Amino acid sequence: MLKRIIIPFLFVFCLLPIGVQAEGTTDHGMVTDHDISHDSNVSLSGIQTTKSITVKKMKVAAGDQGISVKQLEFVGKLLKNVALPTIKNNINFDGLFTDKINVDLSKVHILLFSNSESYQNALIQAGVPHDSIENIVENSGGITDGTHIWIPLYTYKDRSELTNILTHELTHVVFHQANIEEKLPNWLDEGIAMYNGLQAQKNINHIKTGRILKNIKYKLTTSIKNGESVSFNSTNLLNENYTSEAFYLAATYFLVERMGVSKLNEFTRSVIDSNVEEAFKSTFTITLKEYENKILQAVGQSQQDSYSSNDDDDDDDAEFLPGYRVRW
Numbered sequence: 001m002l003k004r005i006i007i008p009f010l011f012v013f014c015l016l017p018i019g020v021q022a023e024g025t026t027d028h029g030m031v032t033d034h035d036i037s038h039d040s041n042v043s044l045s046g047i048q049t050t051k052s053i054t055v056k057k058m059k060v061a062a063g064d065q066g067i068s069v070k071q072l073e074f075v076g077k078l079l080k081n082v083a084l085p086t087i088k089n090n091i092n093f094d095g096l097f098t099d100k101i102n103v104d105l106s107k108v109h110i111l112l113f114s115n116s117e118s119y120q121n122a123l124i125q126a127g128v129p130h131d132s133i134e135n136i137v138e139n140s141g142g143i144t145d146g147t148h149i150w151i152p153l154y155t156y157k158d159r160s161e162l163t164n165i166l167t168h169e170l171t172h173v174v175f176h177q178a179n180i181e182e183k184l185p186n187w188l189d190e191g192i193a194m195y196n197g198l199q200a201q202k203n204i205n206h207i208k209t210g211r212i213l214k215n216i217k218y219k220l221t222t223s224i225k226n227g228e229s230v231s232f233n234s235t236n237l238l239n240e241n242y243t244s245e246a247f248y249l250a251a252t253y254f255l256v257e258r259m260g261v262s263k264l265n266e267f268t269r270s271v272i273d274s275n276v277e278e279a280f281k282s283t284f285t286i287t288l289k290e291y292e293n294k295i296l297q298a299v300g301q302s303q304q305d306s307y308s309s310n311d312d313d314d315d316d317d318a319e320f321l322p323g324y325r326v327r328w
């Protein structure tokens with residue numbers, strides 16, 4: 001059942017012989033992804049495919065005649081060798097694939113497009129609202145409805161970028177199928193998908209990923225310094241400015257850098273059987289709201305809600321959130 005399509009704001013960049021310069025790539029090295037899985041009027045399931053392969057039960061198919069079998073196989077390799085292992089490591093992948101949770105990779109269909117015209121036509125056919133299509137085609141690195149993933153392959157300059165978007169979208173799909181996506185606040189859903197994407201990209205090109213992170217950090221801090229406000233309430237990132245996306249990534253990065261990937265894994269495991277507030281508090285020993293407020297304070301924004309700070313220790317706060325001097 002389709003709910004929302006995910007067009008991840010992606011960090012796009014690599015070396016595939018896939019072709020053309022990314023239209024959606026920006027000077028700060030970030031590309032968009034968009035989530036439309038809550039839009040029941042949109043269906044990504046109706047496109048006829050001419051070629052396909054199966055990788056780890058997932059179907060990887062050509063969205064138009066311009067996609068070769070070689071390209072399908074290349075994407076299949078990235079999924080199998082980098083995207084899946086990253087997700088497995090970071091978010092309790094094995095635990096999500098139980099009878100109880102019922103995440104099934106055979107339901108995952110990944111469709112690749114070789115040019116903007118066929119991508120745009122497919123979006124029209126899928127029922128994506130007209131006023132969103134131009135933005136999606138020009139600014140998004142991929143979309144998903146929780147089962148299907150569409151990738152405009154022509155926008156990727158190299159395989160590290162492509163690995164990033166594949167991992168990002170697949171994270172959304174896993175969360176969606178495990179019914180976790182609905183529980184997570186948007187910033188964590190997107191933040192974890194972005195985090196996983198960058199971790200996967202790092203495996204392909206460590207130096208480039210480091211540069212991207214530095215650049216994102218610089219742009220974010222500059223925007224905030226120049227008076228741009230940030231919040232945890234942005235829900236439509238495709239139509240938001242780049243700062244919201246970068247802020248979500250920063251908030252997630254702080255958390256994982258500070259607590260460790262094993263805690264992220266534990267959190268995902270915990271959220272299956274409880275609500276997000278309980279899972280967050282039991283895993284990270286701070287409430288979700290407190291964490292959000294600490295991040296806002298760290299960037300000089302006012303708190304969104306008041307909360308009791310009786311248990312807080314100033315020294316610990318300083319250590320927990322050392323401003324923007326966190327390593328990316």
Ligand SMILES: [Zn+2]
Nearest residue numbers: 008009033193
């Ligand atoms: Zn996303």
